[in-house]
Amino acid sequence: MTRFAGFGSNRVRAVALVADQGPAVGLIVLIILTWTVFGVINGSFVSSFNLFGIGQLAARDAVLGLAQAALVVMGRMNLALGSVGAICVSLLGYMLVSADISLPLTLVVVAAAGVIASVIMGVVELRSGLSSFIVTLAFASAYGGGALLVSRSANFQINNSALNALGSGTFLSAAICPLVVVALICGGVTWVIYNRTSFGWKSLAIGANERAARASGVNAGSVLLGAYALSGLLAALAAVMESSYELSVNASVGSDWLLPSFVAVVLGGVTLTGGDITIGGILLAAVFFDSLQSGLTILNVSSYWLNLAEGLVLLVAVIADQARRNRRGRLRRSRAVVAVEVTRV
Numbered sequence: 001m002t003r004f005a006g007f008g009s010n011r012v013r014a015v016a017l018v019a020d021q022g023p024a025v026g027l028i029v030l031i032i033l034t035w036t037v038f039g040v041i042n043g044s045f046v047s048s049f050n051l052f053g054i055g056q057l058a059a060r061d062a063v064l065g066l067a068q069a070a071l072v073v074m075g076r077m078n079l080a081l082g083s084v085g086a087i088c089v090s091l092l093g094y095m096l097v098s099a100d101i102s103l104p105l106t107l108v109v110v111a112a113a114g115v116i117a118s119v120i121m122g123v124v125e126l127r128s129g130l131s132s133f134i135v136t137l138a139f140a141s142a143y144g145g146g147a148l149l150v151s152r153s154a155n156f157q158i159n160n161s162a163l164n165a166l167g168s169g170t171f172l173s174a175a176i177c178p179l180v181v182v183a184l185i186c187g188g189v190t191w192v193i194y195n196r197t198s199f200g201w202k203s204l205a206i207g208a209n210e211r212a213a214r215a216s217g218v219n220a221g222s223v224l225l226g227a228y229a230l231s232g233l234l235a236a237l238a239a240v241m242e243s244s245y246e247l248s249v250n251a252s253v254g255s256d257w258l259l260p261s262f263v264a265v266v267l268g269g270v271t272l273t274g275g276d277i278t279i280g281g282i283l284l285a286a287v288f289f290d291s292l293q294s295g296l297t298i299l300n301v302s303s304y305w306l307n308l309a310e311g312l313v314l315l316v317a318v319i320a321d322q323a324r325r326n327r328r329g330r331l332r333r334s335r336a337v338v339a340v341e342v343t344r345v
Contacts, residue, residue, distance in 0.1 A: 023269030027284035031291060038295035045298055051175040054287070054294050056167065059179035060241045062286035064257055065264025066190050067234035069282060070227045072265050073194070074207045075274030076125075076132035078228075081235050081261055082254030083143035084117045088239035089253040090147045093156025096163075103160055111236045117143060118232025122225045147251040155248045167244025179241050183283065186234065191279045199226055207274025263289050263314050272318075289313060 038045040064081060071078045088110045095106040117139075125135045158164065171178045194200035202223045205213040214220050238257070243249045266272060267289070268281030292313065296306055 023267070023278060023281040024284055027267070027281060027288050031284065031288050034288060034291045034295060038291075038298065042295075042298050045295055048173070048175040050294060050298070052170070052177050054290050055175070055177040055180045056245050057290040057293075058286045059177065059183035060238050061260040061264055061290060062183040062283045063186050063234050063238045063241060064261040065268060065282040065286055066186055066279075067231045067238065068261040068265045069190075069268075069270050069277055070203075070231040070234065071132060072207075072270055072272060073203050073274055073277045074224065074227055075210070076224075076227070077136065077272075078118070078121075078231050078235075078261075079133065079136040079258065080118075080121060080140040080143055081231070081238075082257035083140045083147065084114055084232055084235040085239040085242075085254030085257060086144050086147040086251045087117055088114050088236045089243055089249050090151040090251045092240060092243055093154070093158065093249055094151070096158060096160055097156045103162055107240065110240060111233055114232040114234075114236025114239070115229045116232070118228040118235065119225055122228035126221050126224065144251075144254075151251045153250055153252070155250045157248050158243050158246070163240070163244045167241065167246075177245075179244070182237075182241065183286075186237065187279045187283050190277075193230070194277050194279075199223065203227055204275055204277070207276070209275075259310055259314060260286070260289060263310075266318055267313065267316075 035046060044050060067081055068078055091113050092106060092110050095101040095109065096103065121132075121135055121139050124130075124139075125132055128135070166178050166182070169178050170176060171181055194204065202213065202218050203226075205216070205218060206220050206223060210220060239253065242253055246253070264282045264285045268283075268285035269278040270276060270282065289310075292309065293306065296309060301309075
């Protein structure tokens, strides 16, 4: 009986490990299939020029996914990502173009603006007791409208050579944009945060069971503000990334950020109820999402169908998230049964 119980325990752990890696493995297969199908239909899909463009967008969307995940892991969401980005882009354009301020100082100020704008939302959530959905939705409108009002929808032509090289230069190959390296670095740093720091562990604990985390002495308020700060910093970085390859930017930047940020999170395997994070899945989901968009665009698919495809991808991702939660529930019950058997023995 003891040997059987041990075998059962190992089997459950093995199934759990495969289940946890499932989203990443599935996304790799999807990316390969997508590139193969579109490459066969139209050879220009796998050209250096097109792969470079996919890399630009996927790098930005991966960072947006990480920014969204900073709150999703705690069972929250950030609907104001795009509006924070609008503030950052407007500030970046004004400082570089109108005020002729140096790039290093501009980047520091833009990063600080993203952090402060996000932390304010966190403070309001804590003080008001409202859900993150309501708070960030309200600030999405306030920040977005404020950015347009202050900047008067001015267009800024970014001509900074260093910034342009980041978004339009190449790295090792004509098919690789330097922004891909930035996204990978962000993914690596985020992985360290959630796997090697107390802040990351506390964030995951709050997402898994906030009441139990508080009972264990976790200061949920300070951790939440830290999560908002991290989300704002990554949103500011995404704004800089987009500004580095767009010919001109204005406060409308960020209006299309919400969908890809959630697609990267949910399709990447992060549970919307919180408590876990899969960095590799987020990065791969961004690549798949933008590869699909690029392939459909090359095939001259109407923008209406593109919007439908984007919505369907998110819908499928949400259904997959629900299936993962059900599967994990069954695995937890299996572990509980094994534990009871071992105890009886």
